[in-house]
Amino acid sequence: MKNYKQITYRYLKGQRNRTLLTILGIILSVAMISALGTIIVSARGALIKEAIRDNGSYHAKIEHLQKESLDKVKSHVGVEKVGISKAIGAGVVKETTQGEREDYGVNMPYRYIDLQGYDNEALKMLPFNLKEGRFPIHSDEIAIEYWIADYFDKEVKIGDKINLTLGKRSSIRESQEGEPEETFEKTGEKEYTVVGFIKPNYVWPKELVTKGITGIDQNTPREGGYNAYVQVPDIKNVQEKIESIGKDVGTNPENIDYNNRVLRLYAESVVDTFNKSIIGILIFVVSLIVISTVAVIYNAFNISVLERVSQFGLLRSVGATPKQIRGIVLKEAGILSAIGIPIGLFSGVLAMKIVFYIIGLLKSDIRLINDMEITISATVFLISTFVGLITVFLSAIGPARKAGKVSPLEAVRNTGDLKKENLKNVRSFPFIRKILGVEGEIAHKNLRRNRKRFIITVFSMVISIALFITFSTFSDFMFKIGAVGGEETGDFSVAGYMKGNEDEIYSKLKNMEEVKRVYKMITLSGSALLEDNQINKKIKEINPHNFTEKKGDRTKVPNVDIYTIGDDNLEVLKGVLNKGSIDKDLLNKEKGVLVINNTYSYKENSNAQVLLEGYHVKVGDKIPFASYNAEGEEVDYQDLTVVGVLEKGILDREYNYNASLAIITTEEVFEQIVKDASLGEQQDQYVNMNIELSGKGNRENVTTYLNELGNTMPGFNFTDYLEHAKEARTMTIIMSIFLYGFVTLIALISAINIINTISTNIILRTKEIAMIKAVGMTQGGIKRMVAFESLFYGLYATLIGGTLGVGLSYILFRLVIGISEFQYKLPWENVVIACVGAAIIALLSGIYPLKRINNKIIVESMKEDF
Template identity: 60%
Template sequence: MNSYKQITYKYLKQQRNRTLLTILGIIISVAMISSIGTIIESARNSMIKEATRDYGSYHASLSNLDEKEIHALENHVEIEEVGISKKEGSARVAEVTEEEKEMFGDSTPYRYIEVEGYDQKALELLPYKISEGRSPETSREIAIEKWMVSYFEEEIKLGDNIKLSIGDRKLNDNKEEIDFELIGEKEYTIVGFIEPTLRWRGNLITKGITGIAEEEDTRVNYSAYVKLTNIKNAQERLTTIAESMGIDSESISLNNKVLRLSAESADEMFNGTLKMILIFVVGLIIVSTIAVIYNAFNISVLERISQFGLLRSVGATPSQIRGIVLKEAFTLSIISIPIGILSGIGAMKIVFYIISKLKFDNSFLKGMEANTSLTVFLISIVIGLITVFLSAIGPARKAGKVSPLEAVRNTGSFKKETFTKVKRSSFVRKLLGVEGEIAYKNLRRNRKRFIITVFSMVISISLFITFSSFSDYMFKAGIIETSTSGNFSIWMEDTEDFDIIQKELKGIKDVKRVYKLREINGEVLLEENKINKVMKETSPYMLNNKEEGLIKIHNINIYTIGDENLDLLKSVLEEGTISKGDLEKDNGVLVINNTYAQNINTGNRKLIEGYNLKPGDKVPFSSYNFYEEGKDLVYKELTVKGVLKRGILEDEYNLDGSINIITTEKNLKNIIGESVANSARMIIEMEENFDPEPIKSYLEEKEKTMPYFNYVDYAKVAEESKAATIVTSIFLYGFVTLITLISSINIINTISTNIILRTKEISMIKAVGMTQGGIKRMVALESLFYGVYAAVIGGAIGTGLAYMMFTLIIRLSDFQWVIPWRNIGIACVGATMVALFSGIFPLKRINEGIIVENMKADE
């Protein structure tokens, strides 16, 4: 019977279009599996590199060790590398002025350099980066943060010798300095400058690194930075190692920033959640892949029931019929799986290449590359083969059960059908015409065909809803940043100089935008119906204070972003309008109803829609600036002009379960009065690839000449944050795009095959007088009916799966569950549109054919 199996090749060649569609479905499915493996491997490696750059490559540190314990660690079989450090003490550099104490809110009396000695291995394991010069090699050499040189009495540079008074700072329980015990004076040669993460004058305690003195008599109180040979169960391994040496396990501190990326952190819930999310996502892909490929094979088998019956009638056994279908599956696997694997990996390589070319000089994106492994190849092949054969085994069994007599008489899966078996629907006919009535009957007269078609669309709709919701949850959970902290921030007194400096900043090269942030805090009075039920359930304690029947909401934050920047808020406008002129009428404001509230049950911070303020609402507000003990607060009425989804700067939502409010500069002055002095700040956003020298020179000059002027250089942090956002967004939306593509292929395959199998029926309808336009209308209405059924079922299933995903993600970051209506709408409309377009090509082929010849075709 080997010759029977040759039918497989003839069928695949003859039905070239259907074969190509099936191959394409398998390729995309397998490509998704291999691309996910590549993404996980690549992203993990890149993020580990990034975490290593920021937090060091060591896995844990152990403190309070002596020389004997250090040697024991170095010789332990489970420890790959050991770096040693020893704290030298705190070096006083300059006395902090009273103005600086007031400005920074810090009572520390001096600026200090915390000096710590490291051996070369420790410097390799730790994230210190030298911007100029080199790392210290002896205990007489030192590297400090360069911006600290301005606080020494005399200007210093690389190669200079400095004397530092080293001592021990005594702190109380509130981390406030109460005494300084001088140890002695030590001379160092400056051999390098450390690159700081942030440059800020308010950072009174900075770092200095030196070598370790070899000549010490008492070698105690060391710290060791260790790298394990195997990080599996890192915490348990380290605890066992420490206990075997008599080291207190409390002295172990894990580098969780690195270990978390390998799901080996101390946080078991975090580890478990990551694994569960991964299993859930991969499981959905496998299930959807099986469904898609099963659908293709099932349609293929149903089409050939008569052929299989003829083979049975000439002696083919059920096992031989099953063998034909499974050989078809194997043949398609051999062709599709390698292409799918290479396509998935190749697509990721292209994506990573594009990402690596983005101009983020100091970010981990620059060196990002696609990493593949033998594991990814093997898993992709195994899952691909399993899914294809699981998909084919059901249709193969169905083919093997075909009765020769029934199949030849065409009474198997495709029974002869008559329109009279389905009741006429006068309502449908009146509403949609005769084409609509026939389309409606077509749905009901073949239950199996109906189930197959709706099933395909349900799978597609469910997948899109689930994975697009997953992307949305990444934003809500804060895994993807949507706000900006700018490149530089300025703090100063709110005087006339504030507006002058803003104008000067706009004239500096590469300055893109300047946000002027003036803000005040206070409270509002709200009617109870303006507070959502979820807020009352989450944080009922916030609603305890009342005045004249209204509820007091504390910690209201009202701020400006600069009137020229108001148009930027239109991208996050939910209701109402944004117009400076309109806002300046009746103290108009823009409110953000979403807020972070403390969950009274779990203690976790939760993002919810806490309030229900609408445009036109009047809200009494009182600023804490006017508070005087023993006197009642004075309330001014604000008018809500618009509702925003979120803010666009730093804290997008109020962090205290309260409301963030944005208004114009004029309104803020009206609310607080001209006489109230406030500190103010600016956020400076620079152009891409900006030249840092002009802006830094300007800011440094202002810092020297203006009292209470202070700035922070966020340029590096802002670049890294933006880069990480771009990468995560590319991966998530790329994944959703792949899901959309495979879903579309699934629908096209099902609908087009459905129409092709009805060539004889459609030709008969055309022969008795229905026009070509009528046939198109009939098929379109039929697709629309399928879409309605699939939308209801798929929407419900997709929402359920999205909720399951939500329950996993909120274990990492809590936020409010909302039914994903937008994703449901897009999925249902999109699936229906794809179904409508799927009939164009097969209908065209039928219409171009000769009616008599088409009527002779086998179903």
């Protein structure tokens, strides 16, 4: 042997299982850091592209500039690019009908195109989606929303010329009948050539004011103000820079509108709380990942090194110096790092490629996903490698230094640092032996006889439990703040006074091949009487003015909404049912309702929105409810029985947004409430129907039918949300894959951490277990002893890890509410899953090591040295 370090290779080869476990821990830990870094870099680039596509690439918009000020902005040294827009005025399309004026809720005389002029640079910066044709260049060219072309006297096509009467819409005033009325002041007429059609995000044919684009040239009227869309060369501290530019050109900060969505992705949001929250969350998550990396590698490596103190002592006795001993251990760390870290880096990127492959199977048309490409970042690789190396060597250097300090005589006399103590020196607990037998007593003594082994093992399980609780709770938070998916509306939204035809329309739509589901929503507003213990103190603090009125010993809660969704759709609510049941017959029999206790509320003197469990209504409670009549006055209270409690509602009615209860019931109960309240003809009800398509047939059949209804029924209108709905659903699926995939990875690493620690402990105690078998303990007794020992570890780890996990989840909650506020709840479900899972994994961890020990002859096991 040329030098002592050659022993390292022999040891690693001889202890393959232990070596593989350690390498696996390094691989998983480095892979998690590199995967997270890769997805952050990749997603950030794609999200910026998406935000620019939706909101534009400008950094700020400076409004109401005169020509002189505009020229100063163009020539300002701090400005990189400037796009110009100018309000041209309102162009008349045609007179509105009485039905259209009723729908819009204001007496508007005309259907308008709101004309804005843009130069070429502004059109590049702004998120206009061209359906057909091109953007206008000159002031006599125009691009309009494609659907408005049908409302001209003659259908308009690309290349046609249209004459528009231009003017100014006046402020709304009272008409002779006391209704709000708008007037139009004509300023001129102009002929435009239609050169393009714009495609908006969604289409509502009843919208009376739509967008139109013209070019800006020398013929554009000079009077009136301009808007400047500004990009700065360096986005750092963008608010200060834009305000400085505004000050230099003589405009007020109130005239500056920031492109906040884009700036947020650069961590330069004008809202300082948002920036701090995002940065805080990122630091918190990465710190936990680093801690988990340290835990996995340290436990796998440290136990292995500590168990070999006697071997190092033997080397000391034949002349090895402390420096040489440290060199052996550090070389082992270097070899394991050289193998594990490159594989970990590759595995992290590969994992992300697999995730994107799975997402690709969804065949999504979402541009965000199509934009996202795996970006291999040198910075991410360097950070991942650095963290891995530092962690491995920090894990090795402590035990290596200790091994070098042990005297040869003491090291040879003892069989290892973890085996110094004697079972006789550990205090006995008679009740443990009485309940669990001699195996349980020995297992409990094994935990207590060596503090270092106990701390290392429990620490490993504590970290695993705490990490799972924290990251699974983080996923729950993302759903709560709306970071996953968006507001669901269905593919079409239908609304209006349907003159008693709602059942016929509902039936017709429901039976169409193209339609999967129709939600028929009819709403009644009123107030409820609740006991004080049914109202959360937090919501009283936020909205004290809502709970000042008493009726007997109950408090009146205003703005309660009770609505139907169509009896055929009640089954959809089973996925959000917390307690009780969803039984149509029971609801009808009991005059029953389903209650949503969670609600949104706005803080007084603030725009901050809070989601919280505002109420504590339970199954079986009676709720006195009084609806409002046409004059807004309450009618008589009638008792409703709570049959079920829901976590939230569906579609865009997940919660009541007025700090109050939301209640869902059947159509029969709803009609009974209306009848008992004697509301009469007030309930020529305003009906909402949300239509979800099946993906079969031709969607144009649905559009044609809805258009026909709109032409024959003045109070009827619909909005086409098809593209928006498809994107929202697919984004929900994709973000769920990322979040749950991340939680799964955390669970896997946590499991490996526990398996590594528990199984290594058992393998390293081969001689001890063999001696116990030699003095008469059966194979079954050995298994019970190891099982009890694992359960004891699990009990201690559950108490500490559960508490730590809850604490970490609360810290994360404090960071997340800087983005969107909601009420904190203890994550009991995640705690139970983590603790039970950790105990089961700990039990299973002993199966393979025990099998390996049992396959050996007792004498051979007693001779084996680790």
